[in-house]
Amino acid sequence: MKSALRIACSRAHLQQVRDFVRNYLNTRPLSEVMVNQVVLAVDEVVANFIIHANGEDETQFLDLTLAFDKQDLNVEIADNGDTIFLPGPTASPDFHAYIQQGRKGGMGMTLVNRLMDRVEFFTRGNHTVCHLSKHLA
Amino acid sequence: MKVTAQPSADTLTLLLDGELDASSAIVLDTELAKPDILNYRKVLIDCAKLSYISSAGLGVFISHLQRFQDANVKLVFFNMQEKVFNVFEILGLDALMTIVPSLTEAEAA
Numbered sequence: 001m002k003s004a005l006r007i008a009c010s011r012a013h014l015q016q017v018r019d020f021v022r023n024y025l026n027t028r029p030l031s032e033v034m035v036n037q038v039v040l041a042v043d044e045v046v047a048n049f050i051i052h053a054n055g056e057d058e059t060q061f062l063d064l065t066l067a068f069d070k071q072d073l074n075v076e077i078a079d080n081g082d083t084i085f086l087p088g089p090t091a092s093p094d095f096h097a098y099i100q101q102g103r104k105g106g107m108g109m110t111l112v113n114r115l116m117d118r119v120e121f122f123t124r125g126n127h128t129v130c131h132l133s134k135h136l137a
Numbered sequence: 138m139k140v141t142a143q144p145s146a147d148t149l150t151l152l153l154d155g156e157l158d159a160s161s162a163i164v165l166d167t168e169l170a171k172p173d174i175l176n177y178r179k180v181l182i183d184c185a186k187l188s189y190i191s192s193a194g195l196g197v198f199i200s201h202l203q204r205f206q207d208a209n210v211k212l213v214f215f216n217m218q219e220k221v222f223n224v225f226e227i228l229g230l231d232a233l234m235t236i237v238p239s240l241t242e243a244e245a246a
Contacts, residue, residue, distance in 0.1 A: 014158050014160050032220050036189070040189075095199065095230065096233075098199050099199055099202045099203050100203055102200045104197065107195060107196065107228060111224070111228065
């Protein structure tokens with residue numbers, strides 16, 4: 001069964017995104033920690049698209065699709081904005097430096113890469129698409 | 138996200154209630170940025186009702202840590218739900234921050 005959601009590019013919609021993912025996953029017997037890990041990965045990618053790719057322009061929108069293939073969850077997040085957003089390889093955060101610098105950001109994509117089995121960003125026409133997948137046994 | 142401050146003699150306890158994400162992190166940031174927070178010896182973060190944290194929420198704590206350390210203010214987390222603790226663990230932040238199971242241990246930390 002597939003499930004889809006379209007949201008405008010406002011961080012006010014992040015709660016709606018998390019509820020959408022939770023409700024979809026809660027149809028399966030998964031642990032709270034496992035559900036939270038997937039919710040977090042999707043939230044981080046969506047927040048990056050909203051804030052960094054679209055500058056919180058509410059006239060732009062994102063399309064999310066969730067689908068299970070047996071025990072594998074596949075997530076597609078398609079950005080309908082025209083800014084190509086392809087995060088590069090992420091190094092492990094140096095938290096001692098982050099603390100000294102009082103830095104707030106720079107952990108989101110590290111989390112996504114550690115939480116999901118597969119993380120891919122690519123272009124479709126002049127839009128960016130992110131695919132995430134995770135084996136949920 | 139709701140933040141409730143409970144001051145006592147030398148300790149400020151902040152009760153977090155809700156989901157801490159890129160939208161709500163500003164609420165916590167505003168609380169931690171208050172200058173008089175540095176007058177306390179300890180800031181205890183009660184996470185019993187914190188049901189979610191994203192990197193934006195973690196970033197708020199990290200961004201104030203040096204300021205707290207410079208002022209000799211100890212930041213201690215307690216009552217953390219397993220799914221929230223798991224996020225700290227995944228990044229290795231559980232080794233850099235003081236996270237204890239209960240209020241009793243937080244007061245003793």
